[in-house]
Amino acid sequence: MISILVPVYNVENYLSQCLDSILAQTYKDIEIVMVNDGSTDHSKYIASSYANRYSFIHLYNYENAGISTTRNRLLRHAQGEYVFFVDSDDYIAPQTLQAMMNHMEAYNCDIVCCGYTMDYRFGALYRKVETKKVMTKQQALHSLAENKGMNNYPWGKLYKKKCFSNVSFPEFMRGFEDTYTVFKALCNAGTIGCISKRYYHYVQHQGSLTHHMNLETAYDMRKAYEYQESCLRRWYPEEDFHFDVHLVNSDFVILYTIFAYYTKKDDPQFVPAVINWKKVNPFVHVAYELCRGICSLRFGWAKTKTQEFNKWL
Template identity: 35%
Template sequence: MEKNKVSIVVPVYNAGKYLKRCLDSLVNQTYSNLEIIIVNDGSTDNSKYICETYQQEDERILLLEQKNQGVSSARNFGLKHVTGDYVLFVDSDDWIEKDTCEQLLKYAVREHASVVTSSPINVSESGEKEEMVRTGKIQHVNVASEFSFLDEKVLGVVWGSLYRQDCVKNLEFETDIFVGEDTIFYAQAVSRCQEIVFVSDGFYNYVNYSASAAHGKIDEKKMTNLKAWEKIADIFKDNQRIRDSAKGAYGRQCAYFIHRMCATGEKENPYYTLCKKGMKNTWKYIMKDPNTKNRLYYRLMYFVPGVYCRLKHS
């Protein structure tokens, strides 16, 4: 298995506070045949110095530099230098378990999987880590007949998954999408697969930072997430079932935005009405969500969001 090289792409921008934790988790992997591609996206803190220090100590590290152009551009730059058989994405403020590459590659090779998606390990901003017991449980999903964006295992992010190189070859992250750009990339990769494998075990430590792109006021940049789901529906235009699930995910995102705007007193936000309309237009697709609690949540967000938020956040 060591003959398979794993390329790890790490975009870095002003991540000095967390960067050592991330890079330590990469250079200390139990699987050694790695290519660690770090893209410094014009950092103005000590990130570049930290990256250079690690590069001097580990020949597997390739450090690339570019002017600040955003995470999508940085990932694209890194992808152009990938030479491995498999690709893994890690954000510089997160980290992975020491056997991540070994385990995900094991599943990829053994199960002949083009994409292996693991469960996330959620970590609070204060450092409180979710406890997970490994079971080794896996699930094969035939993309054409079983894959759905309303499946709770489908996180719609690029991290936490190992991709066979041919699944991502010549793919690029869209630089005009600021939230959901990785969801499009994940969807494009999946569209090239016949079957993917989900692993119940957690290997990727995802830190939920309050200042991340997914938080804060609903604005034009965050609303590009809806544009992302429109693009994803178009990617699967030839598979009505998956396309409908993407439309349902669009409506689900509208419900989440409505919740956020109600909880923060943003009902006068011009995007509130747009999200209500988005839910209305995708209602029949949202109601295909297999989770009963989720369907109830959508109804509350559409009909009485204010009441729900007052009870939820009182």
Template identity: 35%
Template structure:
């Protein structure tokens, strides 16, 4: 008998994207779904649209709540879910019609606790190409953590995955944080016995102009460093052979925050800027030797060692 999957969709002010997202779930080849739309206090017509969409398909259930952010909406969805299997989709994204069929088939075949697939990055309605060689791996927690921390094939994103709900029995998404996926994913993988992963892309991750990557700088970006510091501590304690990739992510997180800070011409915090640059300089050898950093990133880093204004010009041109 087909197990039901609860698909949780947090909804906040996405009236122009929501129908495309929900249609891609309704049209899944895997039909035994519960679709939970969590309207997180939208101030546009998204809440009303959720109710209208629920009339189209009996599998859709709408939860209206006060605004609490993405993590809070996901946590409410988990509490509402009646199924033993759950997935998350962001309401401005969409999925291939066979994504959940692929994820659950892989989950069953390997008796895994968590099933992952690749995603397309979509810019200006244009998506990347599918992988040329499709592969599937059955992984232990250490191998899965290494894969998502390296982020060459799969990453810490919560959305392109299928989970046994029991993984969340003691874990919740952290409220009030950005990088909420990075805060929870390593902990989830650590609780698994088997993780199954395919590089086949089935999820369309839409990059919007007002997304986090193009926001004005705020100190909330420091959450990214906090998340990977937390992950590094878990890894050093539980999986010490992965210390190298844990440090890579720490270096990457410092680059990420520094770049956001330098790209915002209206924000200035010289003390934070100096602190971030000092950290990166202290890990110069790691960065230069690290195969996970691109040649362009390393050239930029050498420029940073020489002159931060030169580095700023490079990241503006490259769009890091």
């Protein structure tokens, strides 16, 4: 049985679509587990109406404690041998679970991942997918580190529940708790399968964390990748992991956040990540230095930073 784990918090406009997409699955050996994290809108009542209609839907209500605690509670309540996270403002294609279970059985996988699209109000963005059908965990971790299709999201992945046997989401984190957690489940897997089909729909709206960035949050993003890299280098010293693409992307977010939301009076500071530029596209390097130089000029940062930027012009 697959336990489909749905965290619920103030998603009254999205929850029905999410649950209907799960009920439409062609694979039927499922239970749906919802944890309501103290919603203050009508989410609790929508969830209750589904739980009252279907015996395989279970709802647990708690006071608000955050997404990490909620996901940990979902894992504790799950009764299936397999688990699949679906965020309650997202939805999945009808064939998702059947295709992923078929792949898991065909290749004897512990985790199977599918692709996803980012759904916006007026269109969709098709994200990069991993093209390999099956990987060792070391190959999957390199794909994750190098941003080649594997991602840090808990959703869009069918796990054998045992992959979370000694793994929990950090309840002290303000954000990016997924980056601190999902790679540990990958480490517990023997074989990871990938389906290039984009079955998962990641719905974008103003409630998302990425729409409420500040400088502290932007630096937290980079710290999460630095934590992941430090763990993998300790656990697999024979492997040569490169997180430079993630670190560059994090620095872009930091620079954009500074430029878009701060003034010179705020005196925002930029501390660059340690990046091996040989592992990064040179055009990206030029764009990075351009953004850094513009911010240096705007905010009056140290002259040495501006001089470093000028060398690229």
